[in-house]
């Protein structure tokens with residue numbers, strides 16, 4: 001595996017591959033890698049000739065400075081894991097490499113998908129995501145880029161961004177990997193105590209309950225039941241919404257294919273997100 005720190009090194013390695021017409025798969029991450037990230041890399045290896053992973057804790061997408069400061073950083077373990085899993089290149093740029101003086105973010109109109117859930121509760125978050133992901137896409141120029149469904153709204157934002165900026169690549173969405181307890185794998189899980197790890201399971205439990213209730217009740221009534229169930233937990237709910245999979249509008253009376261429940265909650269000081277499709281296609 002080749003370690004790359006500068007844009008010049010990146011370009012020197014990738015340009016010859018592009019000229020030969022190889023398919024390049026790109027997996028952007030913020031490090032503290034776990035099996036969820038590895039599933040993205042495995043998918044990329046199946047579909048592409050070369051796989052490049054970036055590790056960059058992007059300061060512009062953190063609305064909370066404490067969250068940025070405490071974001072887990074495990075670079076040497078990450079590198080070992082990437083080697084074991086056959087990653088070809090890892091790009092580890094510095095902040096000044098990604099945001100040189102005079103850097104201008106590309107502009108995308110996210111109005112309808114940004115003003116809810118993560119966008120609403122983390123002001124500026126998706127501007128930061130668009131800023132860095134568009135920059136990575138311009139530099140890496142991958143054939144395909146891989147994102148986890150765990151960050152459901154991020155996928156919608158990136159798909160919209162690629163459409164508006166007309167970036168020629170395919171976005172591949174990979175299912176959420178979970179611990180045996182059901183808890184969605186997440187780098188921030190590293191910040192949970194043993195007790196919090198157990199308490200956090202209520203997030204996936206309420207989503208599964210929602211799947212069952214959705215068979216009988218309307219979206220609004222399902223949501224009410226889910227919220228009441230969650231009230232008894234040790235976690236503090238930030239939002240729980242049932243949304244249309246493309247517009248991200250809240251659903252009320254009627255189900256649509258792909259209707260998805262999205263949740264953000266604090267487990268102690270750690271903010272966790274998860275989501276689950278409540279109504280699969282074949283049931284509509």
Ligand SMILES: Nc1ncnc2c1ncn2[C@@H]1O[C@H](COP(=O)(O)OP(=O)(O)OP(=O)(O)O)[C@@H](O)[C@H]1O
Nearest residue numbers: 029030031036147148150151176177185186187188
């Ligand atoms: N459990 C998971 N299953 C599948 N993909 C995942 C999972 N967790 C994260 N990813 C994906 O990995 C990519 C990089 O995410 P990131 O490095 O932020 O990790 P993370 O675990 O989401 O961290 P955190 O949520 O604590 O920021 C994103 O596309 C994200 O959706």
Ligand SMILES: CC(C)(CO)[C@@H](O)C(=O)[O-]
Nearest residue numbers: 028029030058129132151
């Ligand atoms: C896509 C991403 C790497 C951009 O910093 C980040 O938002 C993430 O890890 O999901």
Ligand code: BAL
Nearest residue numbers: 030061062125151154
């Ligand atoms: N995986 C989402 C990145 C973030 O929380 O900023």
